[in-house]
Amino acid sequence: xxxxxxxxxxxxxxxxxxxxxxxxxxxxxxxxxxxxxxxxxxxxxxxxxxxxxxxxxxxxxxxxxxxxxxxxxxxxxxxxxxxxxxxxxxxxxxxxxxxxxxxxxxxxxxxxxxxxxxxxxxxxxxxxxxxxxxxxxxxxxxxxxxxxxxxxxxxxxxxxxxxxxxxxxxxxxxxxxxxxxxxxxxxxxxxxxxxxx
Amino acid sequence: xxxxxxxxxxxxxxxxxxxxxxxxxxxxxxxxxxxxxxxxxxxxxxxxxxxxxxxxxxxxxxxxxxxxxxxxxxxxxxxxxxxxxxxxxxxxxxxxxxxxxxxxxxxxxxxxxxxxxxxxxxxxxxxxxxxxxxxxxxxxxxxxxxxxxxxxxxxxxxxxxxxxxxxxxxxxxxxxxxxxxxxxxxxxxxxxxxxxx
Numbered sequence: 001x002x003x004x005x006x007x008x009x010x011x012x013x014x015x016x017x018x019x020x021x022x023x024x025x026x027x028x029x030x031x032x033x034x035x036x037x038x039x040x041x042x043x044x045x046x047x048x049x050x051x052x053x054x055x056x057x058x059x060x061x062x063x064x065x066x067x068x069x070x071x072x073x074x075x076x077x078x079x080x081x082x083x084x085x086x087x088x089x090x091x092x093x094x095x096x097x098x099x100x101x102x103x104x105x106x107x108x109x110x111x112x113x114x115x116x117x118x119x120x121x122x123x124x125x126x127x128x129x130x131x132x133x134x135x136x137x138x139x140x141x142x143x144x145x146x147x148x149x150x151x152x153x154x155x156x157x158x159x160x161x162x163x164x165x166x167x168x169x170x171x172x173x174x175x176x177x178x179x180x181x182x183x184x185x186x187x188x189x190x191x192x193x194x195x196x197x
Numbered sequence: 198x199x200x201x202x203x204x205x206x207x208x209x210x211x212x213x214x215x216x217x218x219x220x221x222x223x224x225x226x227x228x229x230x231x232x233x234x235x236x237x238x239x240x241x242x243x244x245x246x247x248x249x250x251x252x253x254x255x256x257x258x259x260x261x262x263x264x265x266x267x268x269x270x271x272x273x274x275x276x277x278x279x280x281x282x283x284x285x286x287x288x289x290x291x292x293x294x295x296x297x298x299x300x301x302x303x304x305x306x307x308x309x310x311x312x313x314x315x316x317x318x319x320x321x322x323x324x325x326x327x328x329x330x331x332x333x334x335x336x337x338x339x340x341x342x343x344x345x346x347x348x349x350x351x352x353x354x355x356x357x358x359x360x361x362x363x364x365x366x367x368x369x370x371x372x373x374x375x376x377x378x379x380x381x382x383x384x385x386x387x388x389x390x391x392x393x394x
Contacts, residue, residue, distance in 0.1 A: 113393040116393075117387060124321055124324065124383070127325055131329040143337070195393045
């Protein structure tokens with residue numbers, strides 16, 4: 001059978017007969033920097049989210065003692081924000097584990113291909129979870145900012161400004177962490193590609 | 198320098214001195230099945246989304262001719278649903294391109310590693326986009342189903358039942374497509390891993 005011809009053509013250097021003389025590419029430092037970035041952004045997003053409690057005194061138009069009413073906005077009032085909180089907590093835990101793993105690999109010339117494969121799989125999963133959490137909170141935050149006249153959902157950000165700023169910042173920072181994880185997938189798969197036959 | 202020892206140990210078969218005698222693994226058929234699944238699910242999600250228009254006659258309690266009012270719910274009333282629509286359209290286009298590419302690779306014994314690397318990168322991106330769209334529409338659909346007493350956002354699914362069913366089904370099917378894309382990333386990276394030195 002001659003079916004291997006096409007394949008051999010794509011990787012002529014593998015048939016040289018000698019063990020690989022050059023070291024495989026090692027993107028350990030870039031990997032660690034990206035993982036630290038993901039860790040820092042998820043931690044800051046979580047802190048901003050948890051400290052988003054906002055208490056406002058709203059004038060009612062009635063005479064005293066009913067002239068004003070105190071209302072508060074907390075992150076646990078919306079299921080979408082609770083989902084973001086859980087996703088961020090999982091991402092922080094995952095970041096810590098992978099940073100420790102990344103540091104322990106520093107002494108090696110290159111991580112094993114099995115580790116790279118596992119990193120691609122779990123980074124993709126984490127990126128998917130964070131992306132869906134970003135989307136869910138983003139749409140609720142947009143509703144709070146603009147409201148929706150078709151469903152009579154009034155905007156709330158004109159009252160709870162601090163709360164909305166915190167939720168919005170947290171969403172943007174989570175988006176940055178998601179992009180960091182996608183870049184990690186690209187890096188790991190590029191590393192695997194450079195080491196493929 | 199003796200730093201390559203650890204690396205060589207992980208892949209002893211590559212130092213055999215001979216050109217690879219076994220064919221590289223080819224998951225073309227599984228890849229094509231998964232891509233067809235992603236295509237079918239995104240198309241059905243888009244169709245369900247576009248046909249979600251619901252017109253309801255709501256009793257107002259006033260005497261005739263004001264006894265009832267006709268209200269409709271359409272997908273373009275919510276920015277989150279429009280985002281899902283655009284994401285689905287992009288995913289369908291992407292699916293068609295990759296299915297054609299996948300078929301054209303069928304004659305080869307195995308796809309080149311460069312193609313596998315590119316597939317991982319773009320599949321991850323598409324999965325991220327679909328995941329965020331699923332999250333954004335999911336949270337809005339949940340608001341429509343349950344409402345939110347803290348923000349006085351009343352539920353709307355008790356009135357527009359057909360609309361909510363369509364949006365909900367579309368979200369679930371999009372989630373299935375996202376999982377399909379993540380499985381494609383796993384498959385491509387496994388294929389790359391099996392061909393790594």
